[in-house]
Amino acid sequence: MGIQVYGFWRSIASFRVRVALKLKGLPFEEIPIDILSGEQFEPGYAAVNAERVVPTFIHDGHSVYQSLAIIEYLDDIHPTPRLIPEDVKERAYARSLALMTIADAHPLVTPRVRNHLAEAFGADAKAIEAWGRHWTTEGLATYERLLARRAPAPFALGAEPGIADICIAGQVVTAQYLKLGLDAFPAVAVLAGRCFEMPAFATSHPFEQPGFKTASAPH
Numbered sequence: 001m002g003i004q005v006y007g008f009w010r011s012i013a014s015f016r017v018r019v020a021l022k023l024k025g026l027p028f029e030e031i032p033i034d035i036l037s038g039e040q041f042e043p044g045y046a047a048v049n050a051e052r053v054v055p056t057f058i059h060d061g062h063s064v065y066q067s068l069a070i071i072e073y074l075d076d077i078h079p080t081p082r083l084i085p086e087d088v089k090e091r092a093y094a095r096s097l098a099l100m101t102i103a104d105a106h107p108l109v110t111p112r113v114r115n116h117l118a119e120a121f122g123a124d125a126k127a128i129e130a131w132g133r134h135w136t137t138e139g140l141a142t143y144e145r146l147l148a149r150r151a152p153a154p155f156a157l158g159a160e161p162g163i164a165d166i167c168i169a170g171q172v173v174t175a176q177y178l179k180l181g182l183d184a185f186p187a188v189a190v191l192a193g194r195c196f197e198m199p200a201f202a203t204s205h206p207f208e209q210p211g212f213k214t215a216s217a218p219h
């Protein structure tokens, strides 16, 4: 049955899973769910994912949700190359870096939050964009401070890319959506540049996905 991923071209969480699968060389089928048009709420997908978000990862019929849990699962079923270190302290540091995007910065700019800002508080497109720019900048600034304390060598945790690099690269993609420059975040820019030199990252970029070419919504 192999691996299927319900995802969306623009989804940063889907990007994280896409990169992880490609770094491990695992073939997968991506099934698009258009989260901008509300397809995540249709009964078919709502039955697949109780939270009504992407990604949903399916391995031999077994479902896993949440990009961090999915990447941990991938390390368990296919340990090479490891994306989360085995060393306890390094693993905690890798998860800390990952969660700064997964738990803190990224959830604030998802469609459900942007839609709620408009519907419950009357925020217009300009206000919602300012909101997104603010929280995305906060995320970039946190990463920049952390990379200044422990310099990439050359990736966030050492010689090979892992979950921390995947998450930082995803934060940079969000910045690209919002046309935020990275001049104030040079360490983040260099690290992301290094990541996107690798085919696993480059071919996972949202703008490289088939759905991007046919997208009618602004991005």
Ligand SMILES: N[C@@H](CCC(=O)N[C@@H](CS)C(=O)NCC(=O)O)C(=O)O
Residues within 6 Å of the ligand: 010, 011, 012, 013, 014, 035, 040, 052, 053, 054, 055, 065, 066, 067, 068, 102, 107, 110, 111, 112, 113
């Ligand atoms: N924390 C989740 C993120 C899930 C999530 O918010 N996904 C977004 C796309 S990146 C989504 O499906 N949003 C739908 C919505 O906001 O309505 C993960 O890392 O997998």
